[in-house]
Amino acid sequence: MTGDVPLESALREALEREGASVFVHAGPARDPAIRYCLPAPELERESKRERRAVAFDGREWRVRSAADTGVDPASALADDLAADGLEGTVLTPARIPHDAALYLEGAGFSLASTDVVARSRATKTAAERERIADAQAAAGAGIRRGAALLASADVREGRLHLEGEPLTAERLRIAIDGGIVAAGGFPDGNTAVSIPGDGPVRPGVPIVLETAPREPSGYYGGLARTFVRDGDGGDERRAHVGVTHAFRSAASMLTADAQSVTAVEADLEAEVRAFGFEDEIRTRVVGVGLEPAERPNRGRQAVDAGAVVRLDVGVEIEDGRIRLTELLAVDGSVERLESIPRSLDPAALE
Known part of the structure; x- marks a missing residue:
C-alpha cells in the first residue's frame, strides 16, 4: 500500500486505544486519504473518479468499488463488515461522506473520528520520498527549460525575443510544462510565470517561474526560481541574497531539532529582514506528498524527522518580486530535493 507499514501500525494503535473494531473511509479515488490507504495493486488500477470504500481491521485491508459491487461501495463494505461479525465502534476521518456514515450506522456501527491517517501522511516512507524526488526532478527539468529560453533570447527594443517573436509568459509556461512531461x-495545472506588467518579457526585471508537478502515482513536487535577464544588481541582488540565506538558516534549524511550522516561517522572515527589507515578505512552510500542500502546514504542527516540506520565501522589490521555493527532506539531516542552482542568471542553469 502507499502508506505501507507505518500507517498500519498507527491504525492498530488507534483501534486498540479507542476500543474500535475497524477503520473505514470512503470517497472518490482522487481523495488523497483514499489513495494513501489503497493497497498498491488497487492504486495502480484505480480510476480517479471511481468511488472507493476502504477498511482496515488491524489485520487486513478490504477495498470495495462501484465497479466491483454494482452498488455504492460504502454500503457494500458496511454490509460485508457486519456479515463478518464485526461490531461496535468504527473509526473514520472526520470528513467521511455523510452517506457513507449513514450506511455504517445502518449496519449497526457507531462512529468515532480520528486523524490518524492525516498524522501518518506527515511522515514519508522511503518509497514516498523517492516518488516526491521523482516529481521534483520533473519540476527541475521544467524550470531548466524555461531558464534556457530566457538565456537564449535576444534583446530588441527593450523586450526579449526568441526566434523573431516576443517572448511571453505563456510561451515560458508552455516550455516549462513541456520539460516536465x-x-x-x-504539470497538473500548477505552473505559473510571473512578470512585472503586461506584454512580453523584459530584461532587467525579476521573472518568477514556479511549478508543482506530480509523478505518475500522484506525489507532488514544488519548485520556484527567480531570474533576471541582464540584471545590474541592486535591490534584486540584495533580496536574492537575503532569501538564499533564509533557506540556509531554516535548513540548519531543521537539522538541529524538530521545529514548528510557525518557528520555521518566522526564521525565514527574520533572515530576509536582516538584509534591510521590512514589508511584503511572504513565507510559507508546508508538507508535500499526495497534495501540493499538506500536513504539517500550520501553527504548532511540527516538522518531524521523516517529513518532506516545501519552503517558500518571497519579497517584493520596486521592480517586481524575488521568490524561491524548494523541497527539503528532513531525517536527522536535511537534503535539498533537486538542488538546481539558485542563481538569478538563467544561463547558470545551462
Whole structure:
C-alpha cells in the first residue's frame, strides 16, 4: 500500500486505544486519504473518479468499488463488515461522506473520528520520498527549460525575443510544462510565470517561474526560481541574497531539532529582514506528498524527522518580486530535493 507499514501500525494503535473494531473511509479515488490507504495493486488500477470504500481491521485491508459491487461501495463494505461479525465502534476521518456514515450506522456501527491517517501522511516512507524526488526532478527539468529560453533570447527594443517573436509568459509556461512531461511528470495545472506588467518579457526585471508537478502515482513536487535577464544588481541582488540565506538558516534549524511550522516561517522572515527589507515578505512552510500542500502546514504542527516540506520565501522589490521555493527532506539531516542552482542568471542553469 502507499502508506505501507507505518500507517498500519498507527491504525492498530488507534483501534486498540479507542476500543474500535475497524477503520473505514470512503470517497472518490482522487481523495488523497483514499489513495494513501489503497493497497498498491488497487492504486495502480484505480480510476480517479471511481468511488472507493476502504477498511482496515488491524489485520487486513478490504477495498470495495462501484465497479466491483454494482452498488455504492460504502454500503457494500458496511454490509460485508457486519456479515463478518464485526461490531461496535468504527473509526473514520472526520470528513467521511455523510452517506457513507449513514450506511455504517445502518449496519449497526457507531462512529468515532480520528486523524490518524492525516498524522501518518506527515511522515514519508522511503518509497514516498523517492516518488516526491521523482516529481521534483520533473519540476527541475521544467524550470531548466524555461531558464534556457530566457538565456537564449535576444534583446530588441527593450523586450526579449526568441526566434523573431516576443517572448511571453505563456510561451515560458508552455516550455516549462513541456520539460516536465519530457521528464515523466504531469504539470497538473500548477505552473505559473510571473512578470512585472503586461506584454512580453523584459530584461532587467525579476521573472518568477514556479511549478508543482506530480509523478505518475500522484506525489507532488514544488519548485520556484527567480531570474533576471541582464540584471545590474541592486535591490534584486540584495533580496536574492537575503532569501538564499533564509533557506540556509531554516535548513540548519531543521537539522538541529524538530521545529514548528510557525518557528520555521518566522526564521525565514527574520533572515530576509536582516538584509534591510521590512514589508511584503511572504513565507510559507508546508508538507508535500499526495497534495501540493499538506500536513504539517500550520501553527504548532511540527516538522518531524521523516517529513518532506516545501519552503517558500518571497519579497517584493520596486521592480517586481524575488521568490524561491524548494523541497527539503528532513531525517536527522536535511537534503535539498533537486538542488538546481539558485542563481538569478538563467544561463547558470545551462
